[in-house]
Amino acid sequence: METVEFYYSQAKNFYNNKDYTHALESIQKAITIDNRNFNCWFLITEIYLDLNRIEEASSCVITLINLDVNNSHAWYLRTRVLIGLKRYDEALISSNKSLELNNTNYKYQKLNNNIKEFLDFRTNKNSTTVNNSSVNNKTTEKKTPQKEKIFNPINKYESIFKVISSSNIQLFKDKKLNSEIYYNLLDNVMEDVLKKIDKNSKAHIYNKITQFVSYFAEIQYESIDNADGLYSCNVIKIDRSGKITKTIAILIHELAHHLLSEIFELYLMYLFNSKKTDAIEAFAWYVLNFKEEYLLMNEYCAHTVENYFMPFQYNNYESFNRVLKKFNLSNSEDIEKINFATKLGNTFAQDIIYMLNKYFDDNLKKEIKKQFILDGCVLKIFEGTKFKTNDFFNDEMKFDKINAILIESIIYIRTHFGFLELVNYKRIFRKVNKR
Structure with a gap:
């Protein structure tokens, strides 16, 4: 064999x-x-x-x-x-x-x-060029080369109608990202945040992670029915009544949801050559929620990211299994949807882990494990899943899947009168983004 x-x-x-x-x-x-x-x-x-x-x-x-x-x-x-x-x-x-x-x-x-x-x-060549072309021949100060921007959007898609225009179906068929641009966009997101953070801070691990997460999304502490955490439209809601380790796990889980939505926003911004707008954010969020297999994919992605950064004994698939109950496990078509969702979820999880590893260095991971021990969270077996997978799509296939999902979403919105739901999402994003 x-x-x-x-x-x-x-x-x-x-x-x-x-x-x-x-x-x-x-x-x-x-x-x-x-x-x-x-x-x-x-x-x-x-x-x-x-x-x-x-x-x-x-x-x-x-x-x-x-x-x-x-x-x-x-x-x-x-x-x-x-x-x-x-x-x-x-x-x-x-x-x-x-x-x-x-x-x-x-x-x-x-x-x-x-x-x-x-x-x-x-650097010297650039400085020489500037000096030679200077009208008054003044010495030009040598500058550290700036990272070349690979994406400088000139449009601003603020209208929901423009975002879900039927003409965009052809655009999504004709244009897609490549690996160089894709990872450059992911890197830029992290670079912008890491510039604002002191990684050598002596703050408690909980405060460090809370500060980091808050740069991406607003955190609200409140009781939530049937859940410990919830993410929607740039807001993370979290029940802080549990142990610190549990709260850290929830924050990482919900941040993964946000970053998945961010990936779709970046993808749309590139295709539209547009700056980020409430309309683009609303469409990206709609895309990840309008079908049960995409909800399942989203949860699998978030659990995979959470499980990567938390001690093994804390790994679980609780919210994934809740969505899984909506599927018929004796139906071959549903099984096919589940396998697709987990493979795509794992694909995006690898990209989000790549992003977060820029912040979660070895010292931070050790602090999480130390808190895990202090909280007494030892050898507690959490809920697993028989649908765990190591499979994922390569970049070329990943970009094909994203384009197909975007096309499917526009068709669904236009045939199922999803416009009002999009308008509501846009209104929520506008309100949150203004705070």
């Missing part, structure tokens, strides 16, 4: 002999069997890099880092990917991370020096 080890060994031999086509076929079979295998993702990333298929390598290396954020060679491969994407300032940050984890590796040192020399050369 063919195993992960069999296909990995086969792929490694093909790769060493520079037979990349067969190496790729074998390693993809290995990942199909177990897509949490670190060595397999290592090898497929290197294959894509050698083939100069940078976007595929970018997608793979994100998974690689999510599987082991402290692996120096994973950060080295991430550096090479960023160089291939011409994101040199980010490549230097990634290279510094690989050296931080292993400062004796000659390859890491050499690549780090090469990036620094290139950035210095680019």
Whole structure:
């Protein structure tokens, strides 16, 4: 019987002999069997890099880092990917991370020096150009190169009618994101927030996470019927009556809901070439709620993110299982919908984990575990699910799925009179955003 080890060994031999086509076929079979295998993702990333298929390598290396954020060679491969994407300032940050984890590796040192020399050369070249073109020949101060903005929207889609126009169906068929732009947009979201946060703060872990989450969404503390937390339209409602560990888990869970909605907003902003508006936020939120399988996907995504950052003993799928009750588990069509929802939910969860790992460093994760022990939350078994999956869509398929969902949503709104619901969402977003 063919195993992960069999296909990995086969792929490694093909790769060493520079037979990349067969190496790729074998390693993809290995990942199909177990897509949490670190060595397999290592090898497929290197294959894509050698083939100069940078976007595929970018997608793979994100998974690689999510599987082991402290692996120096994973950060080295991430550096090479960023160089291939011409994101040199980010490549230097990634290279510094690989050296931080292993400062004796000659390859890491050499690549780090090469990036620094290139950035210095680019800076000097830009300064020289400015000086030569100056009318009064004044010396221009040398400036650190700014990260090039990959997306500068010029439109402002403020009308619900414009957002759900039937002409957008063709737009969604013709235009979609690519990996470079997608991860740049995710990075920008986190960079904007991290500029405002002191990661070395001596504050309690609960206060740190609360402060971080509040940069994304408004937090309201109140009792909620049949739930410990709730997210809707940029507001997180949470019952704070439980232990601190439980509250932290709820905050991470609800933040994941917000970030999933944010991903759809960013996607729409890019397709429309528009700044963020209440109308775009309303449509993105509607998209994630108008069908039960998308509600299920949303919950699976949030649980996967929560479970990643919380101690294993705290992992649960409570809200996912509540939505699951709406499906007929003896119906093959419903089972197909569930499997699609969990795979897509896991896909987005990997992207959100990638984003949050920029804030949740090892020290913060240790503080969460310490609080877990202080709260006495030891060996308590929470509710699992038989639909847990490690499968996810690659970037190309992910973008195809998003476009298909957006098209489906517009058609549904226009045929099921969903306009009034959208208007109500827009009104709520406007009210919250003004506070």
